[in-house]
Amino acid sequence: MAATDAVDVPVAIGTIRYWAAAKAAAGTAEEPYRAVTLADALAAARERHAGRPEFARVLANCSFLVDGDPVGTRDHARVRLAAGGTVEVLPPFAGG
Numbered sequence: 721m722a723a724t725d726a727v728d729v730p731v732a733i734g735t736i737r738y739w740a741a742a743k744a745a746a747g748t749a750e751e752p753y754r755a756v757t758l759a760d761a762l763a764a765a766r767e768r769h770a771g772r773p774e775f776a777r778v779l780a781n782c783s784f785l786v787d788g789d790p791v792g793t794r795d796h797a798r799v800r801l802a803a804g805g806t807v808e809v810l811p812p813f814a815g816g
């Protein structure tokens with residue numbers, strides 16, 4: 721279910737899933753998001769994990785899937801999140 725922020729923009733509530741090095745850096749496999757865009761969700765995650773300096777470094781090198789779709793080079797501020805959606809955080813890995 722979506723809530724709204726101060727200017728009545730729908731705020732989506734969903735799940736961020738961390739994989740491999742991102743999971744280790746976050747100290748969790750997944751956590752909820754409450755955000756309008758991918759940029760908002762990632763900024764909130766950086767704040768939540770401010771005490772884990774490795775997290776921001778790893779996140780800066782990750783790729784993202786939003787509801788199964790690759791974000792690629794799109795501006796994260798323009799990637800809208802859906803209620804009940806999922807953001808997959810994928811660090812680089814060898815052998816892909």
